[in-house]
Amino acid sequence: MLQAIDCTALNAQLCQLEPSPTLELLVHTPGWTPRAWRIQHDGSAPPLVRINGVPQALAALGEHTHQAELFWATPDPIEQQWLQIEAQGGGQIQAVAAVAGASIWQLLQLRRSDQARSSPEAMWPWLLVCGFQECQGLHQLQGLWEQLNQPLPGAIHPQFHGLLWQHLPQLQQVCPYPDRPEAIQTWIERYAPELLQLPLTGSPSRITPRRPTLQPFLERPFGVNLMGYATAALGIGEDLRTTQQALEQAGIPVAVLDLPLTTCCANPGLFQQAAAAPDQLAPYAFNILCVTAEEQARFALELGDGLFRERYTIGYWPWELSRWPRPWQPLLPLVDELWASSTHTHQALAEAIGPSSQPHLQRMPLAIEPLQPLSTSQRQEWRRHFGLPAGSPLLICSFDGRSSYWRKNPWAAIQAFRRSCRRARGGHEPRLVIKTMHAGMDARQWQDLQAVAAADPHLILIDQVLSRSEVLGLYGCCDVLLSLHRAEGFGRILAECLAMGLEVVATHYGGNVDFCVGPLAHNVSYSLTPVLPGCYPHHQQQHWAEPNLNDAVSQLSLALQQQPRRDQPELCEEARALTSLTAAAQRYAQRLGTLWDQRKSLAGRLANP
Numbered sequence: 001m002l003q004a005i006d007c008t009a010l011n012a013q014l015c016q017l018e019p020s021p022t023l024e025l026l027v028h029t030p031g032w033t034p035r036a037w038r039i040q041h042d043g044s045a046p047p048l049v050r051i052n053g054v055p056q057a058l059a060a061l062g063e064h065t066h067q068a069e070l071f072w073a074t075p076d077p078i079e080q081q082w083l084q085i086e087a088q089g090g091g092q093i094q095a096v097a098a099v100a101g102a103s104i105w106q107l108l109q110l111r112r113s114d115q116a117r118s119s120p121e122a123m124w125p126w127l128l129v130c131g132f133q134e135c136q137g138l139h140q141l142q143g144l145w146e147q148l149n150q151p152l153p154g155a156i157h158p159q160f161h162g163l164l165w166q167h168l169p170q171l172q173q174v175c176p177y178p179d180r181p182e183a184i185q186t187w188i189e190r191y192a193p194e195l196l197q198l199p200l201t202g203s204p205s206r207i208t209p210r211r212p213t214l215q216p217f218l219e220r221p222f223g224v225n226l227m228g229y230a231t232a233a234l235g236i237g238e239d240l241r242t243t244q245q246a247l248e249q250a251g252i253p254v255a256v257l258d259l260p261l262t263t264c265c266a267n268p269g270l271f272q273q274a275a276a277a278p279d280q281l282a283p284y285a286f287n288i289l290c291v292t293a294e295e296q297a298r299f300a301l302e303l304g305d306g307l308f309r310e311r312y313t314i315g316y317w318p319w320e321l322s323r324w325p326r327p328w329q330p331l332l333p334l335v336d337e338l339w340a341s342s343t344h345t346h347q348a349l350a351e352a353i354g355p356s357s358q359p360h361l362q363r364m365p366l367a368i369e370p371l372q373p374l375s376t377s378q379r380q381e382w383r384r385h386f387g388l389p390a391g392s393p394l395l396i397c398s399f400d401g402r403s404s405y406w407r408k409n410p411w412a413a414i415q416a417f418r419r420s421c422r423r424a425r426g427g428h429e430p431r432l433v434i435k436t437m438h439a440g441m442d443a444r445q446w447q448d449l450q451a452v453a454a455a456d457p458h459l460i461l462i463d464q465v466l467s468r469s470e471v472l473g474l475y476g477c478c479d480v481l482l483s484l485h486r487a488e489g490f491g492r493i494l495a496e497c498l499a500m501g502l503e504v505v506a507t508h509y510g511g512n513v514d515f516c517v518g519p520l521a522h523n524v525s526y527s528l529t530p531v532l533p534g535c536y537p538h539h540q541q542q543h544w545a546e547p548n549l550n551d552a553v554s555q556l557s558l559a560l561q562q563q564p565r566r567d568q569p570e571l572c573e574e575a576r577a578l579t580s581l582t583a584a585a586q587r588y589a590q591r592l593g594t595l596w597d598q599r600k601s602l603a604g605r606l607a608n609p
Contacts, residue, residue: 003028006356007100010034019092025083027098031354033078033330035101036069043091050084054119059143067099069143072106073118075327101607102333104137107301110294110327120144125167128160132197134265136275136304139199139209149206157181157204161188164196214310215279217603222596223253223284225311227299228291230258233437233465235400235492236318239341240290242367243316246584252592257281257307259291264302271303278306285599286592287313288339293331300334312336312595313607316364318489319345320407320510321531324352325538332359336607337595339364341490342511359607362591365514366490367584371576373501373569374476382477385470388460393430393560394478395421398493401441405449406535409547410434412484414452414459416505416552421458421560429458430560432482435474436463476500480559484524484552486544487536488512498575501568503559505552509545515578519571522555524548 002025004010010029017023037056041047041064049056049068056068072078087093108115108123117123128148131138148160165171165178175183189205192198201208224247228240240256247254265271273281287308289296296315300308315335319325322344329352332338337360338353340346346363353361374382383390395417399408414432421430434453439446453461466474475481481497481504488494488510495515498504506512508523516523526545533539577583595602 001026001028003030005030005354006032006358007034007098010098014096014098017096019094021087021092023083023085023093023096025081025085025096027081027083029079029081031077031079031329031352032332032356033103033106034070034081034098035103035333036067036099037083038065038067038097038099039085039093040065040095041087041091041093043087044089047088047093048084048086050082052078052082057120057143057147059146064094067143069105069141070103071120072103072109072330075106075110075113077326077329100333102297102300102331104140104301106330107137107297108135110331111298111301124148124160124163128163128198129167129196132199134263135301136271136306137301139211139275139304142209145207145209155181157185158206160207161185161204164188164192210275211304212276212278212306214306215283217285217310217312217606218599220285220311221253221283222592223255223286224592225255225257225282225284225287225307227257227259227282227287227289227307229261230256232261233468235403235490236290236292238492239316239318239366239490242369242581242584243288243290243588245369246367246581247588249581250585250589252589253284255281255283259295259299264299274303274306278304282307282311285312286595287311288316289313289335290316292319293317293328293334296334297331308334308607310606312599312602314339315359316341316366317345317349319348320487320489321536321538321542321544322348322487323542324348326540327538328352333607335359336602336605337362341366342488342514344509344511344513345489364587364591365579365584366492367581368492368495368499368579370581371472371496371499374473378473379477382473386462386474386477388433388477389428389431392428393421393480394433395430395480395482395556396433396435396475396478396497397482398435398475401436401438401446404536405442405445407486407544409484409486410436410449412547412549412552413482415549416482416484416556417458418456419549420553420557431458431460433460433462433474433478436461437465439463472496472500475502478502480505480556482556483507483512484547485510486546491515495575495579498572499579501572503562505555505559507545507547515575517578518574521575522559524555525551 002013039047046058046066058066058068061067085093115126149158152159161184165184171187174187185204193200199208199210226244229237230240244254260267313335314337316339338349340349340363349361397410397413417432453459475497481502483506485507491512494504494506494512498520503520505522507526509526525548528543529546531539531542531544
């Protein structure tokens with residue numbers, strides 16, 4: 001058995017193999033998976049290749065070099081592979097090498113579970129009929145298309161013609177019987193390029209994948225192609241917007257690519273330009289993606305590799321739990337470098353990357369926009385705007401229903417509020433504002449939350465998508481942020497509220513630990529508990545924080561005993577400095593400048609998605 005921590009170490013062992021007519025290898029790759037296997041031979045025909053017993057389609061890279069793209073039958077990593085390689089035409093297998101990167105098959109299994117199948121053949125109908133209309137990344141499956149371009153024994157037309165006839169009713173209407181290959185060919189050549197977006201050439205027609213010619217990395221100008229949800233009312237959208245502000249403050253050229261929340265083919269302009277002219281969308285040497293790893297997999301699959309090849313790609317991937325999800329392990333090769341927004345996320349990624357040190361990992365805290373405490377008149381104006389009581393102490397608990405009730409844990413906030421906040425400051429009764437949006441994502445918990453709020457006049461429920469200025473106005477007119485979360489990747493709301501002078505009572509766990517410092521931060525102790533099934537994606541072998549409710553009540557009572565301290569901005573200076581645009585701009589400029597100085601050495605080892 002061969003075993004290696006990364007592709008370089010594995011190939012160092014493989015290069016010692018002697019030429020042979022047949023080759024059987026058992027390869028163990030803990031923590032990573034090769035994307036493909038490259039085989040050099042001297043036979044007159046392509047070799048036969050099986051991986052874990054599954055016959056592989058081969059792509060011809062040269063007369064005597066073929067590549068087998070690893071097929072993924074499940075989303076989980078394939079850490080052990082049994083390779084069986086047999087030379088044909090009287091030749092020998094001269095060399096075998098592993099190819100690093102993320103497999104298109106694996107991206108399909110992860111992002112298109114509705115099409116997940118146990119073998120490539122089972123996916124052929126969808127790939128032919130729907131695939132190219134939805135996924136530009138299919139152009140990278142050269143070996144598959146070469147296989148489907150071959151005629152079946154005794155036939156002269158490509159076998160994909162017969163598959164299309166079997167699965168296209170409109171073709172069957174024109175050609176009711178499959179024994180008319182010329183008529184089938186005529187229909188395919190006339191209609192399939194537009195109807196199915198099949199890239200056909202020649203006659204008999206062949207599927208000829210198209211991959212755009214790109215400007216070489218070393219010829220690209222310095223700057224960042226910043227990709228993500230630039231206009232979406234999401235925390236991860238705010239990640240992109242503040243990253244853009246920091247890059248521009250540092251004087252770094254930026255091209256923003258606003259990616260769709262839904263499938264990319266619903267945006268024909270983007271979908272087509274990503275295939276035909278990706279350098280116009282992403283002209284610079286560096287990519288930074290402010291999306292989840294799973295969403296980056298979707299974009300690589302739907303938009304193809306034209307936006308990623310010949311660029312140094314940095315993933316600014318968020319993650320909230322303590323361990324990196326096992327199904328996401330094979331996505332690490334999508335990027336050359338990862339930026340972790342917090343120590344918490346950095347630790348999860350460092351464990352996942354392990355001793356291979358690829359991709360490179362940097363702790364790179366996110367920034368928040370410059371914020372100051374609101375004046376007394378501003379606070380009163382915003383309270384009137386939202387219909388909030390003018391004289392009462394206001395606490396706020398804020399969450400997005402798409403981020404999980406279980407993780408954001410509003411129920412603990414309600415409990416702590418009820419136990420500690422019935423009376424305070426001059427007899428005015430405190431109120432707890434529960435700000436949500438998309439709360440109906442979990443219908444049962446939303447129904448329960450509405451019922452609880454309706455029965456308690458001290459709870460004020462706001463379920464609404466607000467403008468950015470309204471969000472900050474709502475936070476700024478409150479006195480205390482109450483966040484008894486179970487996990488946070490970064491904790492943007494907490495950082496913003498600290499900068500605006502609120503007392504922040506929060507579980508001392510997650511990304512917020514990095515900046516919840518100073519007299520305004522009231523940190524709540526916790527105990528680690530397992531994440532139960534159904535509470536959060538990829539819960540297996542995960543733990544998160546269960547806040548200590550007694551400590552939360554104590555910290556909240558202490559926060560409410562403080563007079564409003566917004567007229568003492570020095571109290572939040574330490575926290576504000578840790579998340580400032582200026583600090584982020586300096587970090588970005590330093591790191592990107594270092595990479596730019598190393599660009600000649602980087603050019604030969606860019607990520608291959």
